[in-house]
Amino acid sequence: MLPHPHEIIEKALQENRAKLLEHEALALVEAYGVPVPGYGLARNAEEAAEIAEKIGYPVVLKIVSPDIVHKSDVGGVIVGLSSPEEVRKGFEEIINNVKKHVPGARIEGVLVQKMAPKGAVEVVVGAIRDPVFGPAVMFGLGGIFIEVFKDVSFRVVPFSEQDAEEMIREVKAYKIIRGYRNIAPRDIDALIRIIMSVQSIMRENKEINEMDLNPILSYEKGKGALAVDVRIILKKQ
Numbered sequence: 227m228l229p230h231p232h233e234i235i236e237k238a239l240q241e242n243r244a245k246l247l248e249h250e251a252l253a254l255v256e257a258y259g260v261p262v263p264g265y266g267l268a269r270n271a272e273e274a275a276e277i278a279e280k281i282g283y284p285v286v287l288k289i290v291s292p293d294i295v296h297k298s299d300v301g302g303v304i305v306g307l308s309s310p311e312e313v314r315k316g317f318e319e320i321i322n323n324v325k326k327h328v329p330g331a332r333i334e335g336v337l338v339q340k341m342a343p344k345g346a347v348e349v350v351v352g353a354i355r356d357p358v359f360g361p362a363v364m365f366g367l368g369g370i371f372i373e374v375f376k377d378v379s380f381r382v383v384p385f386s387e388q389d390a391e392e393m394i395r396e397v398k399a400y401k402i403i404r405g406y407r408n409i410a411p412r413d414i415d416a417l418i419r420i421i422m423s424v425q426s427i428m429r430e431n432k433e434i435n436e437m438d439l440n441p442i443l444s445y446e447k448g449k450g451a452l453a454v455d456v457r458i459i460l461k462k463q
């Protein structure tokens with residue numbers, strides 16, 4: 227059973243952590259109906275292999291640490307592992323990478339996550355809480371679209387489902403979402419549902435200062451979307 231969102235936040239605050247751990251952030255958005263791939267937290271290599279056997283291959287391994295925000299930058303993500311042997315080896319490799327790149331980082335364990343199917347377009351949904359205007363939710367396409375072109379849309383909370391749809395339509399990269407050359411049209415309803423869930427999370431959890439789902443893997447019409455990485459930052463108390 228999923229822990230209640232409030233319990234997840236309380237635990238982090240008690241431990242004086244501003245950042246939710248990867249599995250906590252995934253559980254929180256899951257409680258609001260955001261689809262995520264199967265996952266579990268492993269404390270050692272054997273546990274990682276057991277979780278992988280349970281959720282099915284291929285899997286992705288990710289470092290879980292309160293001190294690390296960009297996991298790939300420190301060798302903290304390994305994708306496409308297809309056997310218990312690979313998972314055990316991957317576990318040790320991630321721990322070694324992280325110890326080398328971020329000496330002294332606290333390590334909670336390694337997230338074992340089911341690898342999402344191919345054929346996705348990566349999108350991002352984020353939110354910030356402004357002290358004056360309150361929360362706003364952001365949408366954009368992953369990678370260069372946001373980082374280089376700043377091609378994003380925003381809505382201040384509260385907004386309607388129709389507003390969420392407009393957010394998606396008004397980014398320049400909407401051309402890709404609508405279907406372009408060999409890219410089939412995306413499942414826009416699934417993206418609208420995720421934007422609305424993020425709005426609910428920000429409205430109902432005042433302790434959250436910012437969050438982003440980066441990436442959300444967006445599949446073709448009728449095939450949904452999956453949030454594979456969720457970052458949630460709490461207000462400093």
Ligand SMILES: Nc1ncnc2c1ncn2[C@@H]1O[C@H](COP(=O)(O)OP(=O)(O)O)[C@@H](O)[C@H]1O
Pocket residue numbers: 263286288295296297298299303305339340341342343440441454455
């Ligand atoms: N479960 C997954 N299935 C498929 N690809 C994934 C999965 N998890 C992560 N990835 C890919 O790996 C990249 C890095 O992983 P992510 O969890 O976003 O770590 P970080 O952003 O902290 O480096 C993602 O942007 C995505 O392209």
Ligand SMILES: [Mg+2]
Pocket residue numbers: 440441455
């Ligand atoms: Mg990410």
